[in-house]
Amino acid sequence: FDSSNVAGDVYACPQSLTPLRKKTRVYGKIVDSFFISTQFSNNKYRLFPEYYDLTIKSEVDRPLWDLSSSERVGQKFFQIPFISFIYERGYRQNFQNFGFPGVEKEFEEADKLFTSLNATGIVMDLSCASGFMTRKYIKSNRYSRVIGADLSPSMLKESYENCLKEGISSPELIRCDSAKLPLKNNAIDAIHAGAAMHCWPRLNE
Numbered sequence: 001f002d003s004s005n006v007a008g009d010v011y012a013c014p015q016s017l018t019p020l021r022k023k024t025r026v027y028g029k030i031v032d033s034f035f036i037s038t039q040f041s042n043n044k045y046r047l048f049p050e051y052y053d054l055t056i057k058s059e060v061d062r063p064l065w066d067l068s069s070s071e072r073v074g075q076k077f078f079q080i081p082f083i084s085f086i087y088e089r090g091y092r093q094n095f096q097n098f099g100f101p102g103v104e105k106e107f108e109e110a111d112k113l114f115t116s117l118n119a120t121g122i123v124m125d126l127s128c129a130s131g132f133m134t135r136k137y138i139k140s141n142r143y144s145r146v147i148g149a150d151l152s153p154s155m156l157k158e159s160y161e162n163c164l165k166e167g168i169s170s171p172e173l174i175r176c177d178s179a180k181l182p183l184k185n186n187a188i189d190a191i192h193a194g195a196a197m198h199c200w201p202r203l204n205e
Contacts, residue, residue: 084154131159
C-alpha cells in the first residue's frame, strides 16, 4: 500500500489527534519511514512493510505487573505468535460452538447493514486478527477502501501473509489501540468489530 498520501485524509496522532505527515530517512541501504505529528515532533509512528504502527509507545510497552487482569488476557494473549498462527487454523472456527453464526454469516450480516446505510466508502475491520473478515471486505469490491486494524503485531503479520496468499498484494493494515483510535473525526464510513469487544479492557474510553 502506498502510504505517501494516506496520512492527511484518515489518520491522526493517537495522542493528540493532530494531523500526521510522512517522513522518510535513508541511512545507506536502510530506509526508515514514519508518520509524525504536524504539531508535536516527538510523536512518531513507524511504518513497517506489513503495517503502520499507530500505537502510543508508553501504552503498549507497559510491564505486565502494571496491567489489569483484563488487559493481560484481552490484549497480551492475542499477541502470542502461536495464538496468531492457530487463529484461522481451528481457533476462530470454534466460536460457532458458543453461538457465533460463523464467518460467512457474520460477513453477510455486516455487509448487508453497511450497504443499506450506503457506508461503502472507507471501512475499518477493528480487531481484525488474522484478517479473514478484512479479506472478505476487500474481495467483495463494494468498498472503496478497507483498513484492517489490530493491537497484535503477530496478528497483523498473519493478516498480511494471508492477504498475499489470496492475491491481495497491498493490504492496508495498522496497529492501534481500540481506546486510542488514530483517526480524524468522521474519517471513515463504518467499523466492523466481530467477536472483539470482550478483548477491549478499556471499552468505556
